Amino acid sequence: MEKRKVVYRHSVAMRLTHWLFFIAFLVLISSGLQIFNAAPYLDASNKTEPARRVLQIGSPADGVGTLTIFRHTFKTTGWLGWTDDGMGGKTTRAFPAWITIPSYQDLADGRRWHLFFAWIMIVCGVVYIVWGLGRHDLRELILRPRDIPKILPMQLYYLRLRKEAPPHGKYNPLQKTAYTLVIFVLAPLLVLSGFALSPGFDAWMPWLPHVLGGRQFARLWHFVAMIALIGFFLTHIVLVATTGVLNHLRSMITGYYRLGAHDGTGI
Amino acid sequence: MKRRLFIATSISAALSSCAPIGTKLNDNHGFHSFLESAEGLNEVAIGTRGRATLYSPSDISNDFPIDSLDTPSDSTYSGLVGDGFRSYRLVVNGLVDRPQALTLPALHGLMQMSQITRHDCVEGWSVIAQWQGARLADVIAMAVPRHGARYAVFHTFDRDANGTPYYESLSLEQAAHPQTLLALRQNGSPIVPDHGAPVRLTVPTQLGYKSAKWVHRIEIVASLSPIGSGKGGYWEDQGYEWYAGI
Numbered sequence: 001m002e003k004r005k006v007v008y009r010h011s012v013a014m015r016l017t018h019w020l021f022f023i024a025f026l027v028l029i030s031s032g033l034q035i036f037n038a039a040p041y042l043d044a045s046n047k048t049e050p051a052r053r054v055l056q057i058g059s060p061a062d063g064v065g066t067l068t069i070f071r072h073t074f075k076t077t078g079w080l081g082w083t084d085d086g087m088g089g090k091t092t093r094a095f096p097a098w099i100t101i102p103s104y105q106d107l108a109d110g111r112r113w114h115l116f117f118a119w120i121m122i123v124c125g126v127v128y129i130v131w132g133l134g135r136h137d138l139r140e141l142i143l144r145p146r147d148i149p150k151i152l153p154m155q156l157y158y159l160r161l162r163k164e165a166p167p168h169g170k171y172n173p174l175q176k177t178a179y180t181l182v183i184f185v186l187a188p189l190l191v192l193s194g195f196a197l198s199p200g201f202d203a204w205m206p207w208l209p210h211v212l213g214g215r216q217f218a219r220l221w222h223f224v225a226m227i228a229l230i231g232f233f234l235t236h237i238v239l240v241a242t243t244g245v246l247n248h249l250r251s252m253i254t255g256y257y258r259l260g261a262h263d264g265t266g267i
Numbered sequence: 268m269k270r271r272l273f274i275a276t277s278i279s280a281a282l283s284s285c286a287p288i289g290t291k292l293n294d295n296h297g298f299h300s301f302l303e304s305a306e307g308l309n310e311v312a313i314g315t316r317g318r319a320t321l322y323s324p325s326d327i328s329n330d331f332p333i334d335s336l337d338t339p340s341d342s343t344y345s346g347l348v349g350d351g352f353r354s355y356r357l358v359v360n361g362l363v364d365r366p367q368a369l370t371l372p373a374l375h376g377l378m379q380m381s382q383i384t385r386h387d388c389v390e391g392w393s394v395i396a397q398w399q400g401a402r403l404a405d406v407i408a409m410a411v412p413r414h415g416a417r418y419a420v421f422h423t424f425d426r427d428a429n430g431t432p433y434y435e436s437l438s439l440e441q442a443a444h445p446q447t448l449l450a451l452r453q454n455g456s457p458i459v460p461d462h463g464a465p466v467r468l469t470v471p472t473q474l475g476y477k478s479a480k481w482v483h484r485i486e487i488v489a490s491l492s493p494i495g496s497g498k499g500g501y502w503e504d505q506g507y508e509w510y511a512g513i
Binding site (some may be wrong): 026027030033034035038039047048058086092097098099100101102103104106107108109111112113115116118119151195197198199200202203204206207209210215216219 | 283285286287289290293294299301302303305306309310313314315316317318320326328385387388389390391392393394395435455471472473474502505506507510511512513
């Protein structure tokens with residue numbers, strides 16, 4: 001194999017916050033689903049209002065699990081609604097034991113995990129943004145007006161409908177779009193919709209739950225932001241896995257990235 | 268290809284081991300205490316600031332769930348229901364200079380507040396209701412707490428299936444919040460037994476489990492540790508946060 005140029009790509013703070021964020025993300029999903037199980041429905045409203053229900057996971061009869069989205073009901077037995085209880089049996093339970101922390105139904109402990117790791121995520125996010133903007137790491141990731149015309153050609157290139165990627169810097173326009181959305185839209189929405197669920201925060205800063213449509217609507221936003229971030233996460237994994245996974249992993253652990261064939265089209 | 272398979276396998280393994288590892292750690296006492304440290308941070312960051320949002324009569328929910336605990340059915344409580352709560356007394360004692368035993372007419376005689384607020388359950392649901400009653404702060408002030416008093420503990424008529432008494436507590440700072448009421452009426456009518464008759468607490472700045480039903484005694488104390496399992500409430504003793512602003 002020819003020797004390729006090795007560059008220092010990720011600073012210590014970026015690497016550390018990346019991995020801590022990853023752990024917090026997994027824990028927050030699992031403990032969040034545990035919390036969701038205590039009231040497995042989402043209403044586009046301030047108070048609980050079945051007439052404005054967007055999503056409900058239920059069990060209309062023993063042995064049957066269902067997912068209802070806007071009055072369309074799907075049978076999800078074993079996956080949602082009627083699932084594994086974490087103690088060897090099946091029960092009325094929205095999300096199954098294998099995906100929740102703790103596995104058995106325990107709202108109090110789910111909340112302990114969630115509220116602890118929420119702070120880890122917030123601290124990581126703040127360090128990531130402040131450090132990243134200060135140290136240029138992040139500036140190259142932000143989508144700028146001049147990148148916008150290049151989004152479509154880049155998408156065509158990804159879809160193999162175009163031979164060449166449009167010229168771009170360290171990160172391509174689609175990467176910039178994804179990261180800008182995640183860092184400046186989805187992650188803040190996730191955190192703010194979480195705070196909007198808090199009655200103490202509501203009393204302190206009522207404008208926040210108000211702009212999100214109220215407390216129950218904030219639960220819906222919180223859930224939607226989670227789904228969107230899982231979508232980003234899966235895309236991220238696929239792209240890492242297909243564009244030199246060891247090189248990427250190494251650069252996110254040691255900081256050093258070897259330039260090569262996938263340069264600029266990866267994660 | 269082998270490499271991709273390896274990566275895919277390791278990612279799936281990592282994801283599916285998240286819940287079992289979490290469950291193991293959850294059952295570890297030291298790690299659990301570590302997780303609990305976030306509660307202090309929440310109390311510092313959010314605390315008890317501002318005023319709960321007030322709603323209009325058209326926002327009031329049609330149904331208010333009766334949650335978790337059964338309405339007391341012992342002879343003391345059913346006797347009170349039988350005599351229309353005429354023999355009910357709200358006792359305020361503990362670290363106070365002037366212990367009180369207030370009748371319902373006496374509570375109705377205090378300045379009455381009325382507010383339409385949202386009750387947020389820890390489970391995730393929310394209902395809006397109108398409450399009318401006396402400010403908790405006014406009732407506590409009548410008893411004149413002594414130097415060193417830090418908490419108000421609410422003893423109720425309720426017991427769980429094992430006979431463990433249901434109780435709750437607030438710091439005196441939280442108790443002083445002007446929207447923390449000892450409610451006597453709900454949506455314009457006297458509170459019914461299922462919703463905590465004759466007197467229940469409503470704490471709109473915290474989660475619903477702080478709003479104790481069927482209150483019969485307010486004990487002013489310096490420390491919560493001698494009461495129940497020492498965490499400041501029935502649900503707190505089961506692992507829920509004492510600071511329930513989030």
